[in-house]
Amino acid sequence: MQKGRPPRFQKAKTVKRSAYGSILENLPDSTKQEQLEELCGSRSFRIERIVSAGQLSPPGFWFDQTWDEWVLVVQGAAAVRLQDPEETVHLTAGDWLMIEAHRRHRVEATSRQPVTIWVAVHGCDLPATP
Numbered sequence: 515m516q517k518g519r520p521p522r523f524q525k526a527k528t529v530k531r532s533a534y535g536s537i538l539e540n541l542p543d544s545t546k547q548e549q550l551e552e553l554c555g556s557r558s559f560r561i562e563r564i565v566s567a568g569q570l571s572p573p574g575f576w577f578d579q580t581w582d583e584w585v586l587v588v589q590g591a592a593a594v595r596l597q598d599p600e601e602t603v604h605l606t607a608g609d610w611l612m613i614e615a616h617r618r619h620r621v622e623a624t625s626r627q628p629v630t631i632w633v634a635v636h637g638c639d640l641p642a643t644p
Contacts, residue, residue: 538589562633563633564631564634566621567626587632588631592623593624
């Protein structure tokens, strides 16, 4: 760990108080379990890298979050099932999905080869921009 840096930036490189890194480098082993890593964040947002290799939500489990979430598939593919209205969104590299707060959703599928690399941006209750 680098001294004097907040824990959320310990793995990131810095440039004059900014942080940077590569989504595609130093991928954790996700063969047995999906891996989630917070890349950076503040009081108003959190950005995570998620690496999945065939994992999906457990049977009967639905996410129901109090915040909005935006996800981007950087590599691989995934299927996300949403409720109200019921729909399944298939994502491949470059596709993104905005999930509003309290919209129940679950991961139905992720690719094993190549592994699915997601970027998830979690936001808090900020005013909408015009």
